[in-house]
Structures are given as C-alpha cells and as structure tokens.
Amino acid sequence: RKLSKAGYSTDIEESFSSGRRVVAVFAEHKRQVKGILHGESDTRKTAFIEPEETIELNNEVFSLEGEERKEVLRILKKLTAHLSVYASLLKKYLEIVGEFDFIKAKAKLAMRMQASMPNVVDKVCIDIKNAFHPLLYLYNVHSGKSTIPLTLKLDDKNRILVISGPNAGGKTVTMKTIGLLQLMLQSGLLVPVHPTSQMGIFKQIFIHIGDTQSIEFELSTYSSHLLHMKHFIENANGKTLFFIDELGSGSDPVLGGAFAEVIMEELARKHALGIVTTHYLNLKIMAHHTQGILNGAMAFDENNLLPLYQLTTGKPGSSYTFAIAQRIGLPQHIIGKAKKLVDDNHFKLDKLLNNTEKNLQQLDKEKKQLQHALQENEKLKIEMQQVIHKEKHKQQVELLKHQNKTTEERIAYLKEMERNLKQIVLDWKKNENKDEVLKHLHRLLFKKKEQIVVNKLAKKVDAN
Structure with missing residues (x-):
C-alpha cells in the first residue's frame, strides 16, 4: 500500500515469482524501491521487486514450505514402505477396477445411443x-x-x-x-x-x-x-x-x-x-x-x-x-x-435421373399409403373375426341352453312317468277292477303319444 500511495506500484495485489512474494513496480521507479529485483515483464514496463521489508518474512515462509515438502515426502515414503508388500495385489486390483470401469463406460454409452448387439x-x-x-x-x-x-x-x-x-x-x-x-x-x-x-x-x-x-x-x-x-x-x-x-x-x-x-x-x-x-x-x-x-x-x-x-x-x-x-x-x-x-446428352441423362428420383419418391409415398391401407384392412379382418367368433360362441351357448332345457324337461317327464307307473302297479295289486286300472294306463300312454306328436309339430314350426 505504501508503494501504491507513492505511485510506484502498478497494482495493490501481490504477485509471485519463483515462489517469492513480489510487488509489480513501474520500471522507471525500480531504483527508488529497496529490495531484490526478480525480473521484468515482456514489455519491460513493469519490474517485479521483493521489498526488503518482506525478505526475512519470505525466507521464513520459504523455509516452512521446504519443511512441509520434506514432511509430506517422509509420510509418502513411509506409506509406500507399508504398502510395497501388497504391490502385486494392488496392481491386480487396479487392472480389475480399470476393466470394470471400461465395461461400465461401454454400457453407459450403449444406453445413451440405444445400441444393440447385431448378429455377428x-x-x-x-x-x-x-x-x-x-x-x-x-x-x-x-x-x-x-x-x-x-x-x-x-x-x-x-x-x-x-x-x-x-x-x-x-x-x-x-x-x-x-x-x-x-x-x-x-x-x-x-x-x-x-x-x-x-x-x-x-x-x-x-x-x-x-x-x-x-x-x-x-x-x-x-x-x-x-x-x-x-x-x-x-x-x-x-x-x-x-x-x-x-x-x-x-x-x-x-x-x-x-x-x-x-x-x-x-x-x-x-x-x-x-x-x-x-x-x-x-x-x-x-x-x-x-x-x-x-x-x-x-x-x-x-x-x-x-x-x-x-x-x-x-x-x-x-x-x-x-x-x-x-x-x-x-x-x-x-x-x-x-x-x-453442358453436353445435351449429359443434361438429358441428369434430367432423367431427376425424374426417376421423383417417380421413386412418389412410388415410395404410394407404397407407404398402401401399407397403411393393408394394416387397416388387417385390423378390420381381425375385428371381424372376433365378432364372428363372439356370434358363433353366442349361438353355441344358446344351443347348449336349449339342449339343457330339453334334457331337464325329459328327466322331469320320466320321473313323473315313473311315479305314475308305480302307482298303477300298486292299483293293479290292490284294485279288483282290473279294467279300470287298464283304462288309466291307456290314458296315460295315449297322453304321452299325444305329447310327442305336439313336440314334433312345434319343432317343425320353429325350424320354418
């Protein structure tokens, strides 16, 4: 600050030269500043001087930095000595880690590119x-x-x-x-x-x-x-x-x-x-x-x-x-x-190539439209097949229901016939008037025959 106020220094900020703190001084004032000259700028308008007030301080800092470097070196040597017995193992681990890192990098790149493995x-x-x-x-x-x-x-x-x-x-x-x-x-x-x-x-x-x-x-x-x-x-x-x-x-x-x-x-x-x-x-x-x-x-x-x-x-x-x-x-x-x-034939050929490309582009456009239409037709075909399948399934269900109903009616009728026939057998054994029992049996059988005829007529009507 003292040099700056005197108008000798170009900058309040300190600079460093060869690890020493120096001050940038205007070249014309370098002889007015007591200290060690460390060098000049390329333009020779600025001189870098270490003021005498800071020489002892810089020496002490320089000495401490040297001791620090020695201590760091001592620690590193000691650490190296401890790890040297594992050198071959560490080298192997480093190769493995490097290989995994390489594989990971390839995988990340493949994911970014959405890459695939082609058939080699x-x-x-x-x-x-x-x-x-x-x-x-x-x-x-x-x-x-x-x-x-x-x-x-x-x-x-x-x-x-x-x-x-x-x-x-x-x-x-x-x-x-x-x-x-x-x-x-x-x-x-x-x-x-x-x-x-x-x-x-x-x-x-x-x-x-x-x-x-x-x-x-x-x-x-x-x-x-x-x-x-x-x-x-x-x-x-x-x-x-x-x-x-x-x-x-x-x-x-x-x-x-x-x-x-x-x-x-x-x-x-x-x-x-x-x-x-x-x-x-x-x-x-x-x-x-x-x-x-x-x-x-x-x-x-x-x-x-x-x-x-x-x-x-x-x-x-x-x-x-x-x-x-x-x-x-x-x-x-x-x-x-x-x-x-341009040669007329060359020009005609170039024009022919242009027209060919136009035609191919038009064909490509029509091809895409045709492919789209075919895809739509395929969709309609699938939908129609699904509708037909559903209708067929519905008819099969209705037929099955009708068959079940007919079967249930027959079972009910047979049960009723069984009950009536058992009753007729009992009446035959108990009743002395056998003619009356035979008439009852005749009516029962005639009713059955009549019912069969009616059912056949009903089926014919349904079919028509």
Whole structure:
C-alpha cells in the first residue's frame, strides 16, 4: 500500500515469482524501491521487486514450505514402505477396477445411443437396419431433433456401393456411419442398429476421406489420392472393407474418371467390400452394368430444393447442380448460360435421373399409403373375426341352453312317468277292477303319444 500511495506500484495485489512474494513496480521507479529485483515483464514496463521489508518474512515462509515438502515426502515414503508388500495385489486390483470401469463406460454409452448387439456372422457382409451415426444421433437427441435411419446390405452379390447425389446431401455422412459402426463393433462396442442386423468381421479396413496433400512430401491432392489407391489395390482382398470419398477427384474429370473406373474394377476383382462416393457419370454407368457393384442415391426434394438424407439403393443419383445453384440464389441468366454449355446428352441423362428420383419418391409415398391401407384392412379382418367368433360362441351357448332345457324337461317327464307307473302297479295289486286300472294306463300312454306328436309339430314350426 505504501508503494501504491507513492505511485510506484502498478497494482495493490501481490504477485509471485519463483515462489517469492513480489510487488509489480513501474520500471522507471525500480531504483527508488529497496529490495531484490526478480525480473521484468515482456514489455519491460513493469519490474517485479521483493521489498526488503518482506525478505526475512519470505525466507521464513520459504523455509516452512521446504519443511512441509520434506514432511509430506517422509509420510509418502513411509506409506509406500507399508504398502510395497501388497504391490502385486494392488496392481491386480487396479487392472480389475480399470476393466470394470471400461465395461461400465461401454454400457453407459450403449444406453445413451440405444445400441444393440447385431448378429455377428462368420462371413464378410454388412446388413444393417435402422442404423444411426453415433455422434449425430447423440447430438440430435441433445438438440431435440430426429435422426434419419440408414438401411443397407452388402454381401457376395453386391460387394461395392457407389453413392451419388447432391453436395451436402449426406453421402460422406452415410459412408462414415457404416465405417464407424464397423470399427465400433470390432472394438467390442454395441452399435445403434436394429437387433436383427447382421455384421461380419473384416481383417483390414481401408479409409480415404478428405484432402491429404502434403507440401513436406511434395504431394498434390491427386498424387496423395493415387498413393492411397495404390495401397488399396496392392493390399485389398476378400476380407477387406474400404471407404473412398470422391473417388478420382482432384484431376481432369475425364482422365480422373477413367482412373477411378479402373481402380474400382480392380477392387471388385479382389472381392473387397466397400463404399465409394462420386459425382462421375462413368462410375454410375459402370455400377449399373457391372455385376457386384451397386448404385446408391441420396434422396433430394426438388420441389423444396432440400436434401432428404435418405439412401436409396439400386439407382444412381443426380448431383442437382442447377437446382442447388438456384437454391443459393445464383442469377437465373448465369444458370441458363451454364445449362447451354453442358453436353445435351449429359443434361438429358441428369434430367432423367431427376425424374426417376421423383417417380421413386412418389412410388415410395404410394407404397407407404398402401401399407397403411393393408394394416387397416388387417385390423378390420381381425375385428371381424372376433365378432364372428363372439356370434358363433353366442349361438353355441344358446344351443347348449336349449339342449339343457330339453334334457331337464325329459328327466322331469320320466320321473313323473315313473311315479305314475308305480302307482298303477300298486292299483293293479290292490284294485279288483282290473279294467279300470287298464283304462288309466291307456290314458296315460295315449297322453304321452299325444305329447310327442305336439313336440314334433312345434319343432317343425320353429325350424320354418
């Protein structure tokens, strides 16, 4: 405070230098302050001085801190000596605790992702249903957004998927989703897929995503790309899974497309499974004509000019170059000029792809409506069966009641007949007038016959 009042100090607060308490003093006043100079600021406008009034105090504090460190070290040495006999046991316990902690972390992650254990099969295949990119799913859950699921099947019949479609349409994210899920599974983690999904185990996973040019190694974008492709071709086999983003990019489209076609053909010949993203028309055509290579497209809503982030297999996708240009507000006359520069056949094919996608989206919509109608019909069928079952059960109950009633009436009649016949037998024994007893018996039997006829007539009337 004394230095501050004198205008020597820049700050009332004390500072520390090499564990000693110092005061920040304006450099021009450093000679007016008695004490030890510990240093200056980078700008040399401030000097850090330990005032002579605090030197003894600092020495005492420094000495006490040294003694404290010695005492702590002594306690730690003593404790270590006591525990050293249990070193191997403690090490083992630490490994066990670490393993349990790792398992707990995996379980907590699986719960957050709503992950499942797919069927792990002894063959190279990827058959995933309702799969999600783990990080994207967690981000969307946190943001209150929905995540569009991915369904895909790659096996011996369709080993390579060529994904095409608009920029920012989800091609790379789709590829990363499959790659990340495969790496997670092979690392012993549960994955966010439907439990009925099937996934194989791969010996090699090759990935080429992004620009890996290097000034240090004198590699351009395309040189680096080809270097990776060289490694893929030389080492790929039937147990390899590969991912190539924008195959053939970084060079002339015609020449780069030709190399891309040959590279993909070679990888297919080596029976590797993989996913390729591209805008090249020749790769889309190759996938359409080559057995084992499958086209895939990222859906796009051309009416609203928005990507749908849905993968559709079996057809190539359009890049929607002009639609996206229109969406971002590029002047119409520039778009028109660009259209005129495009080869007419290429433009027609791109338009055909657009129309095909529209038709597929309409078919998908109608398919969903039909499935909904079939589900409703199935519900009505079940309800009708339940009604028929109830009605049939009701009729059976009524019939049973009628049969019970008839049986009870017959039993009552037979009991009455038994009683009357017993009485006739007694009368026959007691009464000397046998004719009278016979008449009584005749009346009784005639009444029975009459009753049977009446019952038969009543049944006929009920039946009619």
